[in-house]
Amino acid sequence: TVLDTLRDEDLQGNAVRVGGHLKRRMEALADRYGIIGTVHGSGLYLGLELVRSRTTLEPATEETAELCNRMLDLGVIVQPTGDHLxxxxxxxxxxxxxxxxxxFADMLDLALTQLGHGHTG
Known part of the structure; x- marks a missing residue:
């Protein structure tokens, strides 16, 4: 039944299409916000790595926690992961x-702006 649903609703195709769109949106935010070090992943499994400096790649652990809390206030649940969270x-x-x-992308943009991370360009 699960496989029938995957096929009938073209969930794999949807993951490729919507995931590609979402990744492009995340990459556009990375162009604007220096705290976004890189965008990892493909399809609907993405990771946004937050850094204090793109030069030193120092993990932005506290800022990530703060961003997750702000996203929650905006109605989006997102959790930190990785060795440095x-x-x-x-x-x-x-x-x-x-x-x-x-x-999701719009709320992330808003949260980054509200938290004062500014634009890179």
């Missing part, structure tokens, strides 16, 4: 649509 784990359900992905 400075990676946002982005694993939405396979059925997520572009509207929901855009909401």
């Amino acid at each position: 400075n990676v946002l784990k982005i694993k939405p359900p396979l059925c997520i649509d572009t509207t929901a992905a855009d909401f």
Whole structure:
């Protein structure tokens, strides 16, 4: 039944399409916010690594926790992961649509702005 649903609802194709869109949105945010060191992953399994400096790659552990709390205030649950708890784990359900992905990206943009991380360019 699960495999039938995956096929009938084209959840794998959806993951590729929406995941690609979401990754492009995350990469665009990385161009604007220096705290985003890199965007990892593919499909609907992404990681946003937050750093204090792109030169030293010092993990932004406290800032990541603060960002997760701000995202929660905005209605988005996201948790830190990684050895230094400075990676946002982005694993939405396979059925997520572009509207929901855009909401996530927009709230992340808003949270980064509210927390004063500024723009790089």
